[in-house]
Every structure is written in structure tokens, then in C-alpha cells.
Amino acid sequence: MKKLLAGVAEFQQNVFPEHKALFGELANSQNPETLFITCSDSRIDPNLLTQSKPGDLFICRNAGNIIPPHSQSTGGMTASIEYAVAVLGVRQIVICGHTDCGAMKGALDLASLDDLPHVKEWLGHTRSAIEVVKAQHGSLDQSLLRRVTEENVLQQLQNLKTHPAVAAKVACGELTLHAWLYEIETGGVCCGNSDEHKEFQPI
Structure with missing residues (x-):
């Protein structure tokens, strides 16, 4: 906790003053262009990776960067996607996985997760992959x-397309979808095509 508190103090004293005008603009509204969906893994920082500023990204994170298919039961991911697309009007959505993903290791060995029933159930959304x-x-x-x-x-990405707000915006050409893979060791980013299912290519 001391490290976190020291970081807050550093932010307030040295970082915030440099960006005071920006935070003033963001104080009462936001207008992000991108919904960035990625893993909860501590080694990936969307803002650092994309060199984006506060207000640029609407970020959703969970174990395995998973998006359950749309259903009548409300979940945090469903509500966040709907809000980002229908209310904030994001213009693009990035789903970003990463190398050495613990969730994917678990998905490859679900039997090892018997003592983690909620994790095991959540990773059921990776079965198609x-x-x-x-x-x-x-x-x-x-x-x-x-x-x-x-x-x-x-x-x-295919699951994302089942969400009505997303499907409507994509059909009208008002929203684009992107598949990324972040390489922790090299800092590289590769992109994939959901129609071809081939190896991701460096950006």
C-alpha cells in the first residue's frame, strides 16, 4: 500500500499539474473513440501500450479477454459493451489478447481447475477456440x-458481433472491430482476421 500511496502523491504533485487542462475537459464528460477489451493480467497496460491519454480508451478487462455471446441475462461485459457503443459512440473496438496468458493455459487444462469452479465456468467461453x-x-x-x-x-470477436448494438453499428459502417495479440517479451503487437483464422501478423 505504501507504494501505491507514494504513486498517488507523485501523480498529484508532478503528473496532474502537467495535464490540468485535459483533466478539466474530462471532468464532466468523456468521448472515447475506442473500446479496448483485454485481459486482467497485470503485465498489460492498454494506455502504456497504445500511448493513449486519459479519455481516449474505454477499457474493459477480465480473465482471458472473454466476451460472452449476447443473452437475456445481464452481465458486466454485456452492459459495458452496450454503453460504450450505444451511448459513448465508440468508433472502434479492439480485443487484445497477450502471450503467456494464464487464462488460456487454464483453458487448455480445465481438469486442473476443479477447485476454482467459477474460473472453470468462465473459461467455458473459450471452448470454440x-x-x-x-x-x-x-x-x-x-x-x-x-x-x-x-x-x-x-x-x-465473433461473440462480440452477437451483441445487438455492435451488430447494428457494424452493419452501418459506423464501427470497426479489431483482433490484437500483445507480445509481452518484445512489446510487439500482431493483428488477426476473424474470417481467415490464420497466424496473426505484426502491425
Whole structure:
């Protein structure tokens, strides 16, 4: 906690004053252009990665950057997506996975998660990615972690399209969707195509 409090003090004394005008503009409203959906993993920082400023990104995070398909039952991801698209009017959505993802490691070995029932149930949303990679490679193990991670981003992108607000904006050309993979070790970012399911390519 001391480290966090020291950081707050540093922000208030040295960072905030440099951006006082920006925070003044943001005090009563926001107008982000991008909904950025990524993993909860502590090693990925969307603002640092994209060098974006406060107010640029509307960020949603969860284990495995998962987007459950739209349903009648409300969840935090569904509500956040609806708000970002229908109210804030974001122009693009990025789903960003990352290398060495613990959620994807768990998805590859669900039996090991019996003592974590909620985690196991949540990772059930990765099943389509698991099945695609299994069908393509004839087997499944941790050596295919990156491939599963990539496919999971693509499958979550498909789930995103089931959300009515997203589908409507995409159909009208008012919203674009993007699949990213962040490489922790190199700082690189690769992008994928949900229609081709091929290896991600560096941006």
C-alpha cells in the first residue's frame, strides 16, 4: 500500500499539474473513440501500450479477454459493451489478447481447475477456440498456447458481433472491430482476421 500511496502523491504533485487542462475537459464528460477489451493480467497496460491519454480508451478487462455471446441475462461485459457503443459512440473496438496468458493455459487444462469452479465456468467461453485449434492440429497441449490465444481473440470477436448494438453499428459502417495479440517479451503487437483464422501478423 505504501507504494501505491507514494504513486498517488507523485501523480498529484508532478503528473496532474502537467495535464490540468485535459483533466478539466474530462471532468464532466468523456468521448472515447475506442473500446479496448483485454485481459486482467497485470503485465498489460492498454494506455502504456497504445500511448493513449486519459479519455481516449474505454477499457474493459477480465480473465482471458472473454466476451460472452449476447443473452437475456445481464452481465458486466454485456452492459459495458452496450454503453460504450450505444451511448459513448465508440468508433472502434479492439480485443487484445497477450502471450503467456494464464487464462488460456487454464483453458487448455480445465481438469486442473476443479477447485476454482467459477474460473472453470468462465473459461467455458473459450471452448470454440479450443475446438478450432484441436481440429486444425489433431491434438491439444500447452505447446499450442499461442495458437489457442490467437484463436480465442478471434472467437471472442465473433461473440462480440452477437451483441445487438455492435451488430447494428457494424452493419452501418459506423464501427470497426479489431483482433490484437500483445507480445509481452518484445512489446510487439500482431493483428488477426476473424474470417481467415490464420497466424496473426505484426502491425
